[in-house]
Amino acid sequence: MDLKEGCGSEASRETESGGMxxxxxxxxxxxxxxxxxxHSLRFIFPYSTSSSPYRSTSRRLLWSAALLASLVLLVLESTERLAYFLSYPHVTSVDAMVSGSLVFPAVTVCNLNAYRFTRLTQNDLYHAGELLALLDVHLQIPEPHLAEPHVLAFLTEKSNFTNYRPKPFSMQEFTERVGHDLKEMMLxxxxxxxxxSHQDFKTHLPRSFIYVFRRAPRNAFWPRKTQTKPFQSIFGSIIC
Known part of the structure; x- marks a missing residue:
């Protein structure tokens, strides 16, 4: 009987302590x-004794407001920085230096009017008229009403190929004869x-005259061998 009561008392004490x-x-x-x-999270959700100052409702509200304001500022700043990053910002810095003398490796001069119209012959029109866009594939003048009177008269005379027997044609000879001579262009x-002078220019003949000026300054090294580039490559350095 005492044993049961002791066990019951111990169980009740455990239950009471567990309930508390x-x-x-x-x-x-x-x-x-x-x-x-x-920071401040443990002050918003305290579990200390009732006499602790951290259980005050006003203090918890102040800490909650401070934490919420900090989170809002964090979200706003992060959003602004992310938007700035996604805009891919960049800064271009350009330094300009004025020099009284520039050393050019090469200066290329051309005439966009590749050929002189007045130097054309009947044989030139027969072989290169379509290439020069002066005649069509049938060796006829395309849209003659758009041509100027003196040009139309010249083409009409030169493009009469009735009973005409063409002669051999050389593109190099045609370019040298009809192309613009630098000696006549340079003032x-x-x-x-x-x-x-024009003698300081080296002449290249891909399809028209291209004059390359290359005079080495004093105490400068220039390669002995130079490779001629195609017309498309040196077009970017052309001065017209």
């Missing part, structure tokens, strides 16, 4: 808030304080 622990102990969220390193030339 469940009623007065911290919840799982309060335990997490207390162990968290996030004045001066480079780095020195006079220059």
């Amino acid at each position: 622990g469940s009623l007065g102990g911290p919840t799982s969220w309060q335990s997490f808030a207390h162990r968290s390193t996030l 004045y030339c001066r480079f780095q304080g020195q006079e220059c």
